[in-house]
Amino acid sequence: MTKKYLYNISNKTLGSKLWKRAQKSIAGGSMLLTKNPDRYLSDYWPSYFQKTSGCKVWDLNSKMYLDFSYMGVGTNSLGYSRKEVDKEVLKKISLGNMSTLNAPEEVFLSEKLLNLNPWAQKVRFTRSGGEANAVAIRLARTFKRKDKILICGYHGWHDWYLSTNLSSKNNLNGHIIKGLNPGGVPSSLKNTTLSFKYNDIKTFTKLIYKHKDDIAAVKMEVVRSIQPKDDFLKKVREITKKHNIILIFDECTSGFRETYGGIYSKYKVTPDMIIYGKALGNGYAINAVLGKGKIMNSIDDTFISSTFWTERIGSTAALATLDTMKKEKSWIVITKIGKEVRGFWKDVFKKFEFDTEITGIPALSNFYFKDLNHLKYIRFISQEMLQKGFLANNVFYASTSHNKALLKKYFLAFEESCMDLREAMDKKNIDILLKKQHKIKKNFERLN
Incomplete structure (x- = not known):
């Protein structure tokens, strides 16, 4: 198996500790189903962020991850902390919200x-x-x-x-x-x-x-x-x-x-x-x-x-966002990026003989394993990618911040993770390799 890991993941991080606190004080643990860490790696998922920039997210332990998953659950097609938008927002905050x-x-x-x-x-x-x-x-x-x-x-x-x-x-x-x-x-x-x-x-x-x-x-x-x-x-x-x-x-x-x-x-x-x-x-x-x-x-x-x-903030942000989108033709950029990722997925899945289906529009792409162990395989990929410095699963929401250099890093890490998954599937030892998680209460299952 490949062992090119950037981080050793732990269930004793500041994020995992805060998640335990959240479950005691917040109904449901988090405000949004898609941000519940139990959907990913439970106690091993970073869970909380300290700061963001582009498609980079820093967790509470100051570890930086490249977000190649939901990008704020579809909110940040121009990337996180976009200066053109934030500048206008901060200006209006100084005048009064x-x-x-x-x-x-x-x-x-x-x-x-x-x-x-x-x-x-x-x-x-x-x-x-x-x-x-x-x-x-x-x-x-x-x-x-x-x-x-x-x-x-x-x-x-x-x-x-x-x-x-x-x-x-x-x-x-x-x-x-x-x-x-x-x-x-x-x-x-x-x-x-x-x-x-x-x-x-x-x-x-x-x-x-x-x-x-x-x-x-x-x-x-x-x-x-x-x-x-x-x-x-x-x-x-x-x-x-x-x-x-x-x-x-x-x-x-x-x-x-x-x-x-x-x-x-x-x-x-x-x-x-x-x-x-x-x-x-x-x-x-x-x-x-x-x-x-x-x-x-x-x-x-x-x-x-x-x-x-x-x-005032919402309308101000939207005006700046629309201006930036129009200037950069962001919808064309993210569609092109999404198509590139989908093409890469298709080649990798074929290489490792995975029976999968790719769905969604290019800028909002998903893939599924046509297997009863689909969720287990996705969790394995998330675990491997996290150790390589990525927030990743079977969903990719493209942003203009996903540039060529970062895509290249993602492609390398994802292919290595798929190689390891293929080996684990062949050896039938995926359960041994997956980090142990607490018993997860299953209420709802997001399909993409």
Whole structure:
């Protein structure tokens, strides 16, 4: 086996100790499922960061790792601590982030986003994707005066979404996170949100005709793991138009990855409402709901309001992020990087005879082992890569900071790790080589 390790990993680091403390004081241990160290290497995962730069992350023990995994869970397509964005944010902080009056930046940002989406007439801002999704649903239901929603994809944690699993706990399986428990969601919401699978136009059509008089909106991700087939998106648009149903595209994740705006423009299918987030603020909290004026104006017939949606940092960061993206054409850069990584994965998997599948759009790529031991193999790769100075698993979210030199280092380390995995698989000793972890409580499983 190769032994070119940069670090000796330990379960007694400052990060692992703090994680133990967190589980005693924080419900669930962390705020986000994807940042729970039990999903990676449990006590051996660095868990907490001290500082960041580009795609570099320093843990609490001052060890530096190259992030070739989630990059802030899709928030930092321009890299961490991007100076052009941080400079504007710091400038506004020095002037004041909050007041009794409104921040002018929210007006500037709304105008810029509407220019990018000329079919839309109004915007509403939030500070998280789940909130933005809830706002879009409330507005759609208010405008249509109907309750039912059809969904395809992942749209957050709010009651309207989790109610999909009230009739069957498996309804949301296949929509990014498997096994979501709708505990605490009122049973009266049962069958108000119904799911359909991507590219399954037959099931979609059946649901439409069965519930067409009660459906307010169809909400879906434009694309995530697989590409649309047989004009799927166009057919969804045609059917929703025919039945006067609002079509909402959730582009919290896909926005600004392949185009300067929504990926919907690539497929030439225009929605009635759209949601942007994650990459919009390059690490600062900002989300936007855009829509046609008549739908957005229904906000006057309901109540949607939040104090911290008015803070200044989010809008300021988004304005600077959009300017930097446009200047560098970041969506082209990260797509090219993603394609290069996918090509490398394909060659390495073929070399070591791994039965895998690569999914997602280039800038948001994933791979899977077609094996019951998939999670064990990914954990082994994460363990090997961590010792080589990388935060890595089966997910790669590209950023402009993943330059040629760093890609070369990643390719070398990843191929060595795959070589070691092949050897462990052949010798059937992978369980011996994996670091022992405490018993992990399995609630939910993120699929990518």
